[in-house]
Amino acid sequence: MRRSSTVGVPGWFSRGRTESERFDDAIDASPGEQPEEFAEELALVGALRELGQAGRPDPATRARIRAEIEGRIGEPLPRRRWRPRMADLAAAGIALILGLGGLTLLLSRDALPGDALYSVKRAGEVTSLGLTFGDEAKAEKHLRFAANRVTELGRMNDAAPAAYQTALHDFGSDVRAGVAEFTELATTSGNRTGLTSLESWAQTQSRQLESEQAGVPESAREGFQQARLLLDRVQQRTSALGSRLSCYQITTGTTDELGLLPARGACTQQPLSPGGSTPSSPPPVPDSSVPSTDSPLPVRSSSSPTASGSPSTPAPTR
Template sequence: MGVPGRFSRERVEVERFDRALDPPPGQPDDDFADELAVVAALRELGPAGRPDPATRERIRAEIEGRLGEPVVRRRWRPRMADLAAAGIALVLGLVGLTLLLSKNAVPGETLYDVKRAGEATSLAFTFGAEAKAQKHLEFAADRVAELGRMTDASPSAYRTALDDFGTDVRAGVTQLTALATSGSDHGQLTGLKAWAHDQSNLLAAEESRVPAAAALDLSGARGLLTRIQERTTALVSRLDCYEITTGSSDELGLLPAKGACTQQQPSRIGATPSPDPSSPPPPSSETVPPTTSAPRQPDLAIPTAPTPTPPPSGGTPPPVYAPPIPTPTAPRLPTPPSPPPPVLSFPPLLPGLPPIVIG
């Protein structure tokens, strides 16, 4: 892409002047002799060659007098859009830095509330019921890990960690059990049971470090995990039943049904259900071939009137109906007689004999 002529010429002049300032040894450039003398003098003066404020004002006044109008002094003034963008960038930077510093915060510290607010924001941007449930369980596991990093914490800090642990556990278990029972997913319930078993072991390892004032809260958290294991076991045993849950729920979600387990009906199209031994056998599907008989001639006899039945004693005699009138038969046309056979006659073979007649 070419460069416009004016800019090209200016660039050539600038490059020539630059080469004149630092010419190769033995090749002086006489085109810029005067300019080079000025540059050399300014270099010798150094900082002392800068004009003082009075000199600058005198030079400015002389330039304005030659131009015939005052020179406008431009000052940079920030716009509202620039200020807003800078403020937003500053706030986002502070928030990101605060979240980064609060990553390792534990209950009882100032940044722990900021950490919980960041977890709530992360949960709000998580889509899908199963993904949200897994997020809750992840946050609950973080509370257990924080118990191991808490040193010289107050009993209220331990209670805060255990309360937050129970809140996230209940939310995650409620959503996962609802999904597993609606889709008969054994894997979700089995994974939830294993997770509860692992977290219970981790809480048991922290039992000696928890203050006595928070020991009851720790026991409640372990009891909650034990109930989760029992609940998942009961739900897994009824996933193949027609009735899995009772329809009611508690803090851990849907309650498993009780009683006999009736197997679900086959859902495949065209599947044959298993026969019940107590039901009678189905009728035989063999067909008996119909008996071939001669066509029955219509009965042209006129039916006689039925004999009336005598009425019972003391009752109303039944009504008597006239016999049905037979439909008259249409008369047949007379059959024409068959024509007589043809008669053939031949002349006599000899004179005086009679003719020969056949027929």
Template sequence: MDVPGWSGRDLEVISDLRRLGDAANPDAETRERIRNGLLERLAGGDRPGGRRRVLAEVLAAAVALAIALAGLGLVLSKDALPGDALYGIKRAGESAELGLTFGDSAKAQRLLEFASNRLDELTALGDASPAVYLSTLADFQREAKAGTAELTKVATQGSGRQLGELRTWSLDQHEKLLAAQGGVPSGAFGEFVGSAELLSRIEARAQTLQARLDCFQITTGQTDELGAVPQAGSCEPPVDTFTGAQPPAPVPIPPSSGQLPAQDVSTSTVPVTPAPPTPLPAPAPSQAPTAVEAPVPAPTSPRAPTTTSSSPPPLISIPPVLPGLPGVGIG
């Protein structure tokens, strides 16, 4: 039977739910027994604390019934596809499962698992509408980005083992995406190409980070939609790593103890020619040398002339006292 707006799978699920409801429907005798039991409990509720106890039991039964129905819905929605009536229950179960997962690495793995489920659903969609394909591919991209960002952050802060797992995951999902290419409608092909490009970027990011695990600096300290951004350039530490600042300016070397400090240091490349020494002024010709005073004559002797002779004084030579010794000259 074809019903407009409902697929054959939806009608099968509805039929199964109806059969489960009929099986759980009690007969008239059972309903009467339950009714009498409730009335008896309510009749005894006039005692202190009796009504409160009955109300607590009813609420507990209601909660147990809700949990049972929710568990049944999760079991039935395990194979639900986008567009099915139970697909919302399936996604709600995944959100609850993610909330109960502890640890950054475990959450990242769970997100990547959900993204892989989206590609499994994409392969099984068949002749679904382009809107369903677009929604499934958008969910895949969102979960793949979130899982990759969390996993790269954990990997770069630890041993980096998760980067190899991320590369393997991206290659596997690329094969799934190519397998589903034939059924993707033209209206969703742009989103399909975007998903393929995203997987290539994830694989390249994991490969680059994995190659820098032995470097002095693995990441730049910044993040994007794929998580940690790898550092570019050399793996060696920079020059100013251990000083923590720019290299200091060169300090002039002080002169040694045997040298006098220079008065002026010129940085010009032009050679400096020393100035010639200033000649001392010659003594006046009329002025006698001050080293030897003129002889003072006696009062009764005639005055000696004051003119000085320009000829040198006579040289007096004394022969050596002992043979082999030099002679002594005076004058």
């Protein structure tokens, strides 16, 4: 029995503490030494102890549970099954389309007019032009595409007449677009070397067309002749514009399918005043409504100012 140390603790707290200590001693006592005053409480404590023992697993069950837990510790956790979402499917579809488009464009590089992939090749060239910055770069690309059509004509063996017509039509379209842009840039900047190079390019393409014309069908020879006539006009246009680069008036201010038309008449040099500056008014210029002799097509007005009348500034008309 433990001694109750209640000295100096007054009142009911001292009595309650003493009773609690006696009950604690009764629980720890053996069954023959338990006091009668706590008989009911001790019987309840014994019943609770028996109930706890009844719900406890036996040693065999505990050993089985332990072995199962230890076995699962070494096993990897099951992975969550991946399920494709709509965003993943859309991204995969876009990647597949882009991949197939790039592969198709790559395979179409060697396509000839009349082939199934030739339209894809032309679409790629149009896209390339749209992504090209600068008028000069676009003009050079047009002329490069036109030269490619001439090369393709030499590789077309036993092609249908419609294929030759397609190639010649695309050739003419690129020649007109490239020459129009290039001559405008050359006359604006006074690039005589550029005009000479363009004239030489037209001569080379004309000779190549002439060498390839013998092996084409009779129905396609007229298209070859029209293409060579177009190149002859390019040579005449570049030569005429180059000869007037030192003139006061270089162009008429009007255009046709090949671009700016060269001015006609005498080449009047821009006069200088005694002080070295240009006079307040330039000499009169001929009527710009008359088309150039090398362009039989109707003339349309250009967005650039015309050379008719007297300009307000002494700068030459391009």
